[in-house]
Amino acid sequence: MAERWGNSIQGGSARAQRFAIQMPLRYRAMGEIVWHAGSTENISRSGVLFQAEELMEVNTPLDMSFALPAEIGGEGGAQVLCRGRVVRTVLPLTTDALPALAARILDYRFVRGPDVPDA
DSSP: OGGGOOEEEETTEEEEOOBOOOOEEEEEETTOSOOEEEEEEEEOSSEEEEEESSOOOTTOEEEEEEEEOHHHHOTTOEEEEEEEEEEEEEOOSSTTSOOEEEEEEEEEEEEOGGGSOOO
């Protein structure tokens, strides 16, 4: 997976390349049992922007989980379990839209088979 993720230089500083990938994502504040449903808007090796059922405070530590497509994760794909922190909230522009959270990915691991966390 590392070879698909790169850096681009913008404004003189390195910034992780973003990929506009829409896929289901589950998230929860660290230590909570219940997962919430979300949907990614874009993702990079250092973070993810996703639509959320509810907003969380900036600096809230959180767990995120999503399935990699087979072309990235190999046969059958793989589940990615991430630890991160909310770095920005995005309020919806209309009343029928969902808010979004930007989260920095601090750590991640690939999970397959029976180790995939339950929703």
